[in-house]
Amino acid sequence: xxxxxxxxxxxxxxxxxxxxxxxxxxxxxxxxxxxxxxxxxxxxxxxxxxxxxxxxxxxxxxxxxxxxxxxxxxxxxxxxxxxxxxxxxxxxxxxxxxxxxxxxxxxxxxxxxxxxxxxxxxxxxxxxxxxxxxxxxxxxxxxxxxxxxxxxxxxxxxxxxxxxxxxxxxxxxxxxxxxxxxxxxxxxxxxxxxxxxxxxxxxxxxxxxxxxxxxxxxxxxxxxxxxxxxxxxxxxxxxxxxxxxxxxxxxxxxxxxxxxxxxxxxxxxxxxxxxxxxxxxxxxxxxxxxxxxxxxxxxxxxxxxxxxxxxxxxxxxxxxxxxxxxxxxxxxxxxxx
Numbered sequence: 001x002x003x004x005x006x007x008x009x010x011x012x013x014x015x016x017x018x019x020x021x022x023x024x025x026x027x028x029x030x031x032x033x034x035x036x037x038x039x040x041x042x043x044x045x046x047x048x049x050x051x052x053x054x055x056x057x058x059x060x061x062x063x064x065x066x067x068x069x070x071x072x073x074x075x076x077x078x079x080x081x082x083x084x085x086x087x088x089x090x091x092x093x094x095x096x097x098x099x100x101x102x103x104x105x106x107x108x109x110x111x112x113x114x115x116x117x118x119x120x121x122x123x124x125x126x127x128x129x130x131x132x133x134x135x136x137x138x139x140x141x142x143x144x145x146x147x148x149x150x151x152x153x154x155x156x157x158x159x160x161x162x163x164x165x166x167x168x169x170x171x172x173x174x175x176x177x178x179x180x181x182x183x184x185x186x187x188x189x190x191x192x193x194x195x196x197x198x199x200x201x202x203x204x205x206x207x208x209x210x211x212x213x214x215x216x217x218x219x220x221x222x223x224x225x226x227x228x229x230x231x232x233x234x235x236x237x238x239x240x241x242x243x244x245x246x247x248x249x250x251x252x253x254x255x256x257x258x259x260x261x262x263x264x265x266x267x268x269x270x271x272x273x274x275x276x277x278x279x280x281x282x283x284x285x286x287x288x289x290x291x292x293x294x295x296x297x298x299x300x301x302x303x304x305x306x307x308x309x310x311x312x313x314x315x316x317x318x319x320x321x322x323x324x325x326x327x328x329x330x331x332x333x334x335x336x337x
Contacts, residue, residue, distance in 0.1 A: 171197025
């Protein structure tokens with residue numbers, strides 16, 4: 001692997017000091033970039049500022065934030081700020097989230113996601129050019145907006161993509177793509193879609209970074225970790241976009257059974273329908289050697305940056321999280337947890 005990323009485990013209710021320690025550990029161990037998303041815990045942009053202040057070399061990226069919850073102008077301002085604080089280290093990762101998060105939680109429109117994302121990226125890039133921007137789209141509008149501060153180096157924009165049309169859009173307009181929840185065998189089909197989009201813009205696949213989250217737990221308690229992963233998969237399998245994607249990856253029968261149990265109100269039964277092959281396809285659970293080999297399979301399949309997405313079962317996840325991160329170190333760890 002030429003590049004290796006780490007996603008901060010924001011699904012665990014951990015103090016921010018743990019996230020910062022994991023980021024510093026990743027820097028010491030030779031990881032290339034730390035990723036952080038946001039759901040309903042720490043907001044990603046504030047966390048990016050903390051990472052910039054507490055690291056010196058490692059890159060950091062939002063992976064990803066929805067374009068609907070901040071205006072493109074605010075996102076451009078944030079990118080300019082973080083890009084100035086840590087030149088060349090910050091990547092702006094954007095996506096469209098889901099109707100639940102955007103519509104139900106935030107009370108904002110979740111419609112025409114591809115069109116909305118294209119407009120947002122266009123407006124952000126115009127703002128980051130330093131020129132005065134006037135923009136009239138279906139979703140976003142501004143007149144005579146100009147940033148008063150620009151980063152010394154360009155800020156890369158990465159799009160979180162799942163379906164074919166979003167993958168092509170990312171290949172067309174973004175510097176990189178962030179994949180999620182896929183087995184290595186599904187990577188080539190995603191790359192084909194990304195390449196098709198790149199060709200529309202006169203680019204090649206080689207011009208685009210392709211990262212991907214891989215749920216990973218280096219642990220001796222394999223059964224508990226697999227159960228944790230099964231619950232996590234279930235939470236995504238009942239979302240229409242992920243259900244379609246999982247079906248395209250070859251898990252059609254499992255998706256049908258999971259959703260049938262869920263709709264019948266049998267939550268435990270839905271989790272029980274996550275088959276062994278589903279678990280083994282979407283996660284890496286077991287020994288250090290096994291998990292490292294699994295990550296190498298993603299690199300061989302075509303990811304330019306496999307991203308370790310650590311998770312841990314049990315009431316005290318911290319030791320397993322650090323054990324997982326240290327299993328992928330390229331240099332001996334000198335940090336303490």
